[in-house]
Amino acid sequence: MRIGINGCGIAGPTLAYWLQHDGHEPVLFEKAPALRTGGYVIDFWGIGYDIAERMGVLDRLHERGYRFEEVRMVDDDGAVNARMSVDALAQMTGGRFVSIPRGDIARTLYEACGDVDTRFGRHFTALEEKPDGVEVTLDDGSTEQFDLVIGADGLHSAVRRLMFGDVDVEHDLGACVAAFRLKGYARRDENTYVMHNVPERQVARVALRNDETLFLFVCRSSLVETMPTAVPEIRATLHDVFGGMGWEVDEILAKLNDGEDLYFDSVSQIRLGGWTKGRTALVGDAAACVSFLAGEGTGLAMAEAYVLAGELHRAEGDHEVAFRRYEERLSGFLADKQKSATRMLGFFVPKSQLGVKARDWMVSLAAKPIFAKLLAGDTVRDDIELPHYEG
Numbered sequence: 001m002r003i004g005i006n007g008c009g010i011a012g013p014t015l016a017y018w019l020q021h022d023g024h025e026p027v028l029f030e031k032a033p034a035l036r037t038g039g040y041v042i043d044f045w046g047i048g049y050d051i052a053e054r055m056g057v058l059d060r061l062h063e064r065g066y067r068f069e070e071v072r073m074v075d076d077d078g079a080v081n082a083r084m085s086v087d088a089l090a091q092m093t094g095g096r097f098v099s100i101p102r103g104d105i106a107r108t109l110y111e112a113c114g115d116v117d118t119r120f121g122r123h124f125t126a127l128e129e130k131p132d133g134v135e136v137t138l139d140d141g142s143t144e145q146f147d148l149v150i151g152a153d154g155l156h157s158a159v160r161r162l163m164f165g166d167v168d169v170e171h172d173l174g175a176c177v178a179a180f181r182l183k184g185y186a187r188r189d190e191n192t193y194v195m196h197n198v199p200e201r202q203v204a205r206v207a208l209r210n211d212e213t214l215f216l217f218v219c220r221s222s223l224v225e226t227m228p229t230a231v232p233e234i235r236a237t238l239h240d241v242f243g244g245m246g247w248e249v250d251e252i253l254a255k256l257n258d259g260e261d262l263y264f265d266s267v268s269q270i271r272l273g274g275w276t277k278g279r280t281a282l283v284g285d286a287a288a289c290v291s292f293l294a295g296e297g298t299g300l301a302m303a304e305a306y307v308l309a310g311e312l313h314r315a316e317g318d319h320e321v322a323f324r325r326y327e328e329r330l331s332g333f334l335a336d337k338q339k340s341a342t343r344m345l346g347f348f349v350p351k352s353q354l355g356v357k358a359r360d361w362m363v364s365l366a367a368k369p370i371f372a373k374l375l376a377g378d379t380v381r382d383d384i385e386l387p388h389y390e391g
């Protein structure tokens, strides 16, 4: 089958890989002019890690990724309030995890697809279902016909809107997240995730290779008066919300203009009754975004892509059967992941100083694997068996 995929992030290339593997002809469309590089650092484990192994890309991910050793909470003056060794996560995942910039995992998955037909700087603007396929209109006005169309275009998916209209399926979890990268930031703690909290706000930094540092900002959305969209507005919002919160934060904000890959968005989840309609389906954040609070959106996006391709293979191309099995197999699992992610908001941005102290105390406890399992077991564990679709 010829299958048009809108979005070349994580889910898009994973789907293209498995469709090619099963003899289909995927075509990737990506709104950006080239593969997006850099980005925030993601933690990667669980079923996504297993799929990456089946794709033969684990070595490459570890080469490009990091093995952080410690999470450290610091006070206004940089003194350590709490620390947690990453050994606990290593124990919970059997050592099967890696931290890696989003752009590097996206690139690795895309490279695994070989010379898959890809149209950068192109995206879908309309879909029309025909008896034997879907006619797609592209942003340059041209049209193309596909047997199936897949939306892998992230949290604010355009394909989702074309399928279901402007229905409100984005559930705001009450926080905003921002990130940027900077070269040459003088303070570095290698292999350590350093974070500072005051009530409702967190700023963190991670030292990367090539003298780069990644900064992450999280705050309760009540602190953001208007959601910024353009870069100057985002910078102004970060100054307003995070300025004067102690530690190195003012120093970091002073470097905002020199930063790259500035990202800002609300923290939200996509909760849809179904991910398919006719010959069109959604995968990844477009279908069931769990939000960054889950710490696992990448692996889950890959799982959706893998299962969708696998069910198409198993149903010998009968998309109605395959789409139904895809939803049946994953919807409950993703709903549980969304539920447990919502409980993590208080971890990132406690509401009060007492809450910050309690969180730090729990983090200190989690240095012992048995407590780590109690506190984070739900989030880390994947209660699903990944099917084998070979043959």
Ligand SMILES: Cc1cc2nc3c(=O)[nH]c(=O)nc-3n(C[C@H](O)[C@H](O)[C@H](O)COP(=O)(O)OP(=O)(O)OC[C@H]3O[C@@H](n4cnc5c(N)ncnc54)[C@H](O)[C@@H]3O)c2cc1C
Residues within 6 Å of the ligand: 006, 007, 008, 009, 010, 011, 012, 029, 030, 031, 032, 036, 040, 041, 042, 043, 044, 102, 122, 123, 124, 152, 153, 154, 155, 156, 157, 158, 159, 177, 178, 179, 283, 284, 285, 286, 290, 291, 292, 295, 296, 297, 298, 299, 300, 301
């Ligand atoms: C700050 C932050 C931290 C995170 N940390 C983690 C973590 O530690 N671990 C983890 O597993 N996950 C993490 N995540 C979540 C993870 O990044 C996502 O779940 C994952 O990227 C989803 O993959 P996707 O392919 O569905 O969407 P995306 O990665 O968003 O890719 C979508 C692609 O579609 C393109 N696109 C968008 N609109 C269109 C359009 N109209 N037409 C064509 N193309 C389009 C985009 O340019 C992009 O290339 C984090 C997210 C954030 C925001």
